[in-house]
Amino acid sequence: MQEIIKQYFEEFTTMSEASHTAVLKIAEREGIQMDRIILATSFCFDELNHHQAKMKLPSEQGTFIMGGLAGYPFVGEIGLNAFADHIPDGGAALFIFGSHIGISSSGEVGKIKRVGQHRHTNTCGALMKVQEHVLSSSIHKIDPVDYSGFQAEFLALRLFPMAKEIRNAEVPILKTTHLVYDEIENEILKLIINNEVLQADFPVYILGGIVINTDGTMPNYFSQKVFRKVR
Numbered sequence: 001m002q003e004i005i006k007q008y009f010e011e012f013t014t015m016s017e018a019s020h021t022a023v024l025k026i027a028e029r030e031g032i033q034m035d036r037i038i039l040a041t042s043f044c045f046d047e048l049n050h051h052q053a054k055m056k057l058p059s060e061q062g063t064f065i066m067g068g069l070a071g072y073p074f075v076g077e078i079g080l081n082a083f084a085d086h087i088p089d090g091g092a093a094l095f096i097f098g099s100h101i102g103i104s105s106s107g108e109v110g111k112i113k114r115v116g117q118h119r120h121t122n123t124c125g126a127l128m129k130v131q132e133h134v135l136s137s138s139i140h141k142i143d144p145v146d147y148s149g150f151q152a153e154f155l156a157l158r159l160f161p162m163a164k165e166i167r168n169a170e171v172p173i174l175k176t177t178h179l180v181y182d183e184i185e186n187e188i189l190k191l192i193i194n195n196e197v198l199q200a201d202f203p204v205y206i207l208g209g210i211v212i213n214t215d216g217t218m219p220n221y222f223s224q225k226v227f228r229k230v231r
């Protein structure tokens, strides 16, 4: 499996290793216990990204979920204010986020075989639909009456300026996954920087990258793009 992933991602580890390494480093640097570090994640709502056996995040405190469609932090400022209130005394916060893409054991990018199914499904299926919309000629606008399309339309609008780049990519869904990652990272940083509680009282770290989902019960992998202290 790792040989197949290597064709598309130069660097990656299991999600478990990436997140445990980050938490250990934060504990060391800040001189605090690991269980004082609370996690917020911004991943797509796909069950694969919240399956403890596939993710194995070091979430002693539980995990605050920020992610909506494709991993974008749709909880926004109000969600982040709530989270900032939950950080343990003398503790720290770690934001783990990113977009996700499936790579099947047969090497198909954007597809995997899930437990209990004998066919392959699109992963990220939601982002695949958004991409279809971005590359189509239909009108991009959010109808306030139809809230069910809101997250998809919002992302389509964000990605629309990059439509040509996506269309010309060797593997369009891989390109879109990287582009939507950039949108997620920018938004997370903006939310953290604008939050007064997080700015004033706690060490805040970010760990961002692309979650690589694999078939069946195999672990999720993570191609890390950033790990650093924000403040």
Ligand SMILES: [Zn+2]
Pocket: 044, 045, 046, 069, 070, 100, 123, 124, 125, 126, 127
């Ligand atoms: Zn998804």
